[in-house]
Amino acid sequence: xxxxxxxxxxxxxxxxxSAGQASVQVKKDLRRLGLDPETIRRVSIxxxxxxINMVIHAGGGHxxxxxxxxxxxxxxxxxxxxIADIEQAMQAGFSTAPDTIRSLGFGAGMGLxxxxxxxxxxxxxxxxxxxxxxxxxxxxxR
Amino acid sequence: MxxxxxxxxxxxTAVAMPDGxxxxxxxxxxxxxxxxxGRAGSGDAWVTIMSNQNIVAVATLADVACIILAxxxxxxxxxxxxxxxxxxxLLCCSRSAYEIAxxxxxxx
Numbered sequence: 001x002x003x004x005x006x007x008x009x010x011x012x013x014x015x016x017x018s019a020g021q022a023s024v025q026v027k028k029d030l031r032r033l034g035l036d037p038e039t040i041r042r043v044s045i046x047x048x049x050x051x052i053n054m055v056i057h058a059g060g061g062h063x064x065x066x067x068x069x070x071x072x073x074x075x076x077x078x079x080x081x082x083i084a085d086i087e088q089a090m091q092a093g094f095s096t097a098p099d100t101i102r103s104l105g106f107g108a109g110m111g112l113x114x115x116x117x118x119x120x121x122x123x124x125x126x127x128x129x130x131x132x133x134x135x136x137x138x139x140x141x142r
Numbered sequence: 143m144x145x146x147x148x149x150x151x152x153x154x155t156a157v158a159m160p161d162g163x164x165x166x167x168x169x170x171x172x173x174x175x176x177x178x179x180g181r182a183g184s185g186d187a188w189v190t191i192m193s194n195q196n197i198v199a200v201a202t203l204a205d206v207a208c209i210i211l212a213x214x215x216x217x218x219x220x221x222x223x224x225x226x227x228x229x230x231x232l233l234c235c236s237r238s239a240y241e242i243a244x245x246x247x248x249x250x
Contacts, residue, residue, distance in 0.1 A: 041204075052176075104194050
């Protein structure tokens with residue numbers, strides 16, 4: 001497997017209905033690298049949740065997926081409003097998404113908990129009024 | 143049973159069937175997309191009443207065998223074409239999620 005390979009994506013904040021393009025592309029790219037299906041599933045779901053969050057809350061952002069020897073790193077960065085209380089945001093069911101988003105089947109307060117659930121490590125750095133940077137790590141099976 | 147066989151045998155309408163030979167190995171019912179994505183299994187038939195474009199991305203990421211829209215729900219404009227393009231089988235049916243689940247129980 002190639003080491004230190006990375007993929008970059010701009011997440012468009014304008015169009016909620018097309019959200020997911022980056023994650024679907026990552027899924028394809030990882031499949032091409034021959035990674036196992038469960039790892040690909042975990043990475044692409046975690047990334048999709050992050051992508052949706054950036055579209056709903058931050059007007060888009062930037063995503064990077066880095067494939068290293070023993071793990072895959074997903075780094076999501078936005079210049080959105082930031083998260084005031086990360087602990088509260090991490091609670092399943094807590095959501096600040098508007099009703100329009102809820103009617104589309106999102107905004108149930110599952111995004112961040114799902115991201116944590118599907119990764120081996122997740123770190124959130126956020127400053128209100130400045131933006132949010134989330135780093136996730138998915139270990140590759142030995 | 144394949145998606146194509148299931149649709150034919152139980153009278154579901156295929157609005158997109160780019161991969162009709164895909165085997166259905168299980169079933170999942172749900173409308174909250176984050177919930178579905180986290181819990182639907184690879185190869186499941188996913189029964190929902192959500193009809194917007196995001197269902198195609200969720201189906202792709204969760205790797206389900208097909209999406210089944212219950213209760214006569216029709217896909218939003220452009221969704222059938224998107225499903226076709228992304229290789230996602232999309233079926234429609236007038237029956238309820240419960241009735242579709244019974245058909246899946248019989249078929250699997």
